[in-house]
Amino acid sequence: MEEDKNFKDLGICEQLAEACDNLGWKIPTKIQAEAIPHALEGKDLIGLAQTGSGKTGAFALPILQSLLESPQAFFACVLSPTRELAIQIAEHFEALGACIGVKCAVLVGGIDRVQQTNNLANRPHIIVGTPGRLVDHLSNTKGFSLRTLKYLVLDEADRLLNEDFEKPINEILNVIPRERRTYLFSATMTSKVKKLQRACLRNPVKIEAASKYSTVDTLKQQFCLLPAKYKECYLVYILTEMSGCTSMVFTRTCDATLFLAMMLRHLGLRAIPINGKMTQSKRSGALNQFKAGECNILICTDVASRGLDIELVDMVINYDIPTSYKLYNHRVGRTARAGRSGVAVSLVNQYEWEWFVQIENDIGRQHMPFVW
Numbered sequence: 001m002e003e004d005k006n007f008k009d010l011g012i013c014e015q016l017a018e019a020c021d022n023l024g025w026k027i028p029t030k031i032q033a034e035a036i037p038h039a040l041e042g043k044d045l046i047g048l049a050q051t052g053s054g055k056t057g058a059f060a061l062p063i064l065q066s067l068l069e070s071p072q073a074f075f076a077c078v079l080s081p082t083r084e085l086a087i088q089i090a091e092h093f094e095a096l097g098a099c100i101g102v103k104c105a106v107l108v109g110g111i112d113r114v115q116q117t118n119n120l121a122n123r124p125h126i127i128v129g130t131p132g133r134l135v136d137h138l139s140n141t142k143g144f145s146l147r148t149l150k151y152l153v154l155d156e157a158d159r160l161l162n163e164d165f166e167k168p169i170n171e172i173l174n175v176i177p178r179e180r181r182t183y184l185f186s187a188t189m190t191s192k193v194k195k196l197q198r199a200c201l202r203n204p205v206k207i208e209a210a211s212k213y214s215t216v217d218t219l220k221q222q223f224c225l226l227p228a229k230y231k232e233c234y235l236v237y238i239l240t241e242m243s244g245c246t247s248m249v250f251t252r253t254c255d256a257t258l259f260l261a262m263m264l265r266h267l268g269l270r271a272i273p274i275n276g277k278m279t280q281s282k283r284s285g286a287l288n289q290f291k292a293g294e295c296n297i298l299i300c301t302d303v304a305s306r307g308l309d310i311e312l313v314d315m316v317i318n319y320d321i322p323t324s325y326k327l328y329n330h331r332v333g334r335t336a337r338a339g340r341s342g343v344a345v346s347l348v349n350q351y352e353w354e355w356f357v358q359i360e361n362d363i364g365r366q367h368m369p370f371v372w
């Protein structure tokens with residue numbers, strides 16, 4: 001029944017329902033259908049949703065609707081663990097809120113502070129940021145405070161807490177009003193997330209849009225067992241065979257992204273690296289080239305495994321096997337998004353086989369051999 005409801009049936013106003021329609025969102029996704037009615041009733045939310053589930057819309061729409069009813073500057077703040085995800089969330093707010101003239105500011109590290117300060121002087125409605133840079137502005141930017149904040153969103157909360165953001169998050173919680181709505185979204189529910197939930201949510205409604213740690217059904221998961229010394233060779237072979245596809249290749253180290261991208265480019269493939277050691281402008285540049293289709297192979301570390309929404313990634317290659325099933329799910333979640341199909345291929349060498357079997361056990365699913 002829920003699947004048949006449209007955005008207006010969920011209580012979303014005409015203007016925003018039209019904005020969804022313009023983005024091609026005809027029917028709410030499961031997390032949206034379940035979260036939005038509770039959010040519009042003014043409840044706190046905990047959303048457990050897999051990547052690609054449409055969770056950004058699930059929190060952005062109720063916030064925008066509430067903003068429309070009582071417009072004010074510094075209305076909502078969204079915290080994200082990565083810069084790219086923050087930029088992407090702001091893009092969602094801007095696209096959905098264009099019809100109501102919403103103003104957003106992105107506060108992330110690696111980008112000119114002065115420009116961000118100027119944006120804050122514009123008194124934006126929505127702030128999206130990484131915790132460290134937000135605290136930096138709260139302490140150093142004159143006239144900027146979140147004392148009148150109405151909504152706080154913690155996106156990818158499991159990661160927010162893993163990355164030692166605990167201190168800045170506590171600082172933020174100390175300077176925002178207690179009287180507010182809080183939405184916490186996480187792909188996985190860890191003990192730290194539970195602790196945070198107890199500390200900053202009030203009688204939240206819990207919504208689970210996916211069974212724990214599962215990957216979507218439209219994702220074909222395959223593996224290829226090979227000797228360590230031939231990995232590069234196999235990678236080149238797969239990418240050449242699938243040269244019409246858009247692919248993301250995950251490696252364990254920053255250096256490996258540079259090396260593989262250089263090697264593939266020498267062989268005439270359109271590859272580009274992205275990793276956490278690159279400057280923010282280089283990272284954004286690489287991502288934009290990939291999104292625009294100028295390069296169809298993104299070689300990345302796990303900096304790109306979380307939350308990034310890149311349209312039409314056909315294939316994810318695990319060049320190095322990730323160290324946990326959670327990372328595995330975040331990586332393969334870059335493809336087969338929003339109902340589309342996708343392939344994930346894991347290149348497993350003799351040393352990684354045991355980890356790989358452990359991942360299969362944890363996700364409760366066996367992979368098919370890669371078919372050449």
Ligand code: AMP
Pocket residue numbers: 024025026027028029032050051052053054055056057307308309337338
């Ligand atoms: P998210 O999980 O928020 O990163 O969203 C994943 C992708 O799904 C994004 O490309 C969204 O634009 C898209 N999306 C979100 N909601 C819907 C919807 N109701 N119908 C179709 N696509 C959607």
